[in-house]
Amino acid sequence: MTMQVTDGGRAQPTPVPVQADGGSNLPAIYQRLGRDALRDALKKMHLIRLFEEGAEKAYMRGLIHGTMHLSIGQEASAVGTCMPLSDADYITSTHRGHGHCIAKGADVGRMFAEFFGKETGYCHGRGGSMHIADVAKGNLGANGIVGGGIPIAVGAALSAKRRKTTQVVVSFFGDGANNEGAFHEALNMASVWKLPVVFVCENNRYGMSTSTERSTAVANVADRAVAYAMPGVIVDGNDFAAVAQASFDAVDRARRGEGPTLIESKTYRIRGHSRSDRNRYRTKEEIEEWRGRDPIVAFEKELLDLGLLTRDESEAVRAEAEREIEAAINFAAESPAPPLKDLTRFVYSN
Amino acid sequence: MDAAVRELSYAQAIQEAMAIAMEADENVILMGEDIGVYGGAFQVTGDLVHRFGEDRVMDTPISELGGAGVAVGAALTGLKPIFEFQFSDFATLAMEQIVNQAAKIRYMLGGEVSVPLVMRFPAGSGTGAAAQHSQSLEAWLAHVPGLKVVQPSTPYDVKGLLLAAIADPDPVMIFEHKLLYKMKGPVPEGSYTVPIGKAEIRRQGSHVTIVATAIMVHRALEAAIELAKDGIEAEVIDLRSLRPMDTGTIIESVKKTGKLICVYEGVKTLGIGAEISAAIAESEAFDYLDAPILRLGGAECPIPYNPDLEKTAVPQVDTILAAARSLLAGRL
Numbered sequence: 001m002t003m004q005v006t007d008g009g010r011a012q013p014t015p016v017p018v019q020a021d022g023g024s025n026l027p028a029i030y031q032r033l034g035r036d037a038l039r040d041a042l043k044k045m046h047l048i049r050l051f052e053e054g055a056e057k058a059y060m061r062g063l064i065h066g067t068m069h070l071s072i073g074q075e076a077s078a079v080g081t082c083m084p085l086s087d088a089d090y091i092t093s094t095h096r097g098h099g100h101c102i103a104k105g106a107d108v109g110r111m112f113a114e115f116f117g118k119e120t121g122y123c124h125g126r127g128g129s130m131h132i133a134d135v136a137k138g139n140l141g142a143n144g145i146v147g148g149g150i151p152i153a154v155g156a157a158l159s160a161k162r163r164k165t166t167q168v169v170v171s172f173f174g175d176g177a178n179n180e181g182a183f184h185e186a187l188n189m190a191s192v193w194k195l196p197v198v199f200v201c202e203n204n205r206y207g208m209s210t211s212t213e214r215s216t217a218v219a220n221v222a223d224r225a226v227a228y229a230m231p232g233v234i235v236d237g238n239d240f241a242a243v244a245q246a247s248f249d250a251v252d253r254a255r256r257g258e259g260p261t262l263i264e265s266k267t268y269r270i271r272g273h274s275r276s277d278r279n280r281y282r283t284k285e286e287i288e289e290w291r292g293r294d295p296i297v298a299f300e301k302e303l304l305d306l307g308l309l310t311r312d313e314s315e316a317v318r319a320e321a322e323r324e325i326e327a328a329i330n331f332a333a334e335s336p337a338p339p340l341k342d343l344t345r346f347v348y349s350n
Numbered sequence: 351m352d353a354a355v356r357e358l359s360y361a362q363a364i365q366e367a368m369a370i371a372m373e374a375d376e377n378v379i380l381m382g383e384d385i386g387v388y389g390g391a392f393q394v395t396g397d398l399v400h401r402f403g404e405d406r407v408m409d410t411p412i413s414e415l416g417g418a419g420v421a422v423g424a425a426l427t428g429l430k431p432i433f434e435f436q437f438s439d440f441a442t443l444a445m446e447q448i449v450n451q452a453a454k455i456r457y458m459l460g461g462e463v464s465v466p467l468v469m470r471f472p473a474g475s476g477t478g479a480a481a482q483h484s485q486s487l488e489a490w491l492a493h494v495p496g497l498k499v500v501q502p503s504t505p506y507d508v509k510g511l512l513l514a515a516i517a518d519p520d521p522v523m524i525f526e527h528k529l530l531y532k533m534k535g536p537v538p539e540g541s542y543t544v545p546i547g548k549a550e551i552r553r554q555g556s557h558v559t560i561v562a563t564a565i566m567v568h569r570a571l572e573a574a575i576e577l578a579k580d581g582i583e584a585e586v587i588d589l590r591s592l593r594p595m596d597t598g599t600i601i602e603s604v605k606k607t608g609k610l611i612c613v614y615e616g617v618k619t620l621g622i623g624a625e626i627s628a629a630i631a632e633s634e635a636f637d638y639l640d641a642p643i644l645r646l647g648g649a650e651c652p653i654p655y656n657p658d659l660e661k662t663a664v665p666q667v668d669t670i671l672a673a674a675r676s677l678l679a680g681r682l
Contacts (some may be wrong), residue, residue, distance in 0.1 A: 159423065
């Protein structure tokens, strides 16, 4: 687990080594989560990967139009972050938001239906990949505007506090968003008002083609937390346990009324920015190096090594995810399209 | 018994509407720059912070984009925020949240959510504040499906339209002309609404229809009194709502008068007047026209500082008078 706190204002809890079933050291976060939650997390990571691979194939076959932004390689970041959240907690997501949606509990059938532009989709075919949402599960939506969801998350946190709930809001965004004014304005307000919100920057090293080195004056996005008097935490985004631990710490802190945290989850997108990307700004070697740090492979191996999962169970989890994806694609393909007469439905409430 | 009717200023009427809504629903909150102990740049929120506390009358940092986004997020999740821009010009800093988020979230999410948000915009020229504090940008926002845009011209209407806006499940933008804030008029006590999307005929007339917005309604009414002395009876329509726009009332009036003048403060080209003119050109009222349609709007320049230049930049009573007289010359 790699983790550091950049502002020195907050002590890092040390994982307590305990004897696991298999006799190995079990990270504290795994003890807290328990076997069932860990297997569910692994299944969600498989679902995200298989969903995106399935969406990519469907795009190639012309079943999906427009574009999409795949998060392959970032699954641990999405699932680990959502571990402390219940359906009552909110997230705001990004254009690269399929993983967040699944991690927050979405049904992959309704997600595929949305991608296929069908009436049964989460947004009744009006939003597509870039606006996928699942309000019942607390996902307030992906966003086509870089940084657009960050102030909205702060507003949801203001609402949670004002309505005297214990809800927490997680705002996902990428490294590109950390140079938008909305990021800075939102973090400042969240800190001034001590709101229950966690800012999760999934730093995958490139805002489209421009690297953080070329775009961002600080070495780490988390360094910017200092300016807004909140803890800034750097975490290996491909390490499920590290992400989950950081998220629990930040969410617990938010629920205690101690205010926001900025987590920088350092990760990598294996695919290009979108369908138009020709990967001219990075090397094949770099992509291959990160392919070797696949978060799903690493998590699965860890669970096997710790004796929290058997080979048979691991295969069963993956097979279950594959069946769900297949059923989801069939559901989407067979679903009806929205009636053309309903073009302007949903613009206004009445 | 009818509610007692008092004389209130336009600003007092807004404040009263907000207080009524806040008393009735604790999820109604006010957000904006210096709206707390300062009372707002135009003293619209006044002492509300003492009555409802800082948690409900929230001073925001000078962060229009972030603040607007916070209001959107709060509206999505159970609150009913009323967000005050200190000047409507500052909406340019928040266009992302207004246009891409507030207006579209309901549609993008297939009707699974709504955004019950009210935004208030002190607008218009006449205060000597020059180009960045005097604009009339209402047509910008009226171009966006998903928003509702109103422009009340009287204390009665601003209270009723604001209460209608707060009750509305969708985002409503209220443009308040700064010169109207001190204007007094009869306002009933208690709660009432003025429907969004309905124009009001302020003066009946048979010779020419004048459609006006905000402060221009009062200038048009003043011009109509002068015109009556020449035997010209102008019908003055207060548009009140830009989106949705009550074209039906205008069409019926033009069918009666055969002549149309549009008066508005926003820049003349590609503005509200073009939309009203097109609505007439596309309707059965076209066949009733017996003179060209005239548009009187803001000049093709930023609002200048010099007071005489500033007055010249937007329609005044004399501008309306001259236009109506030339339009009607030889046509009565």
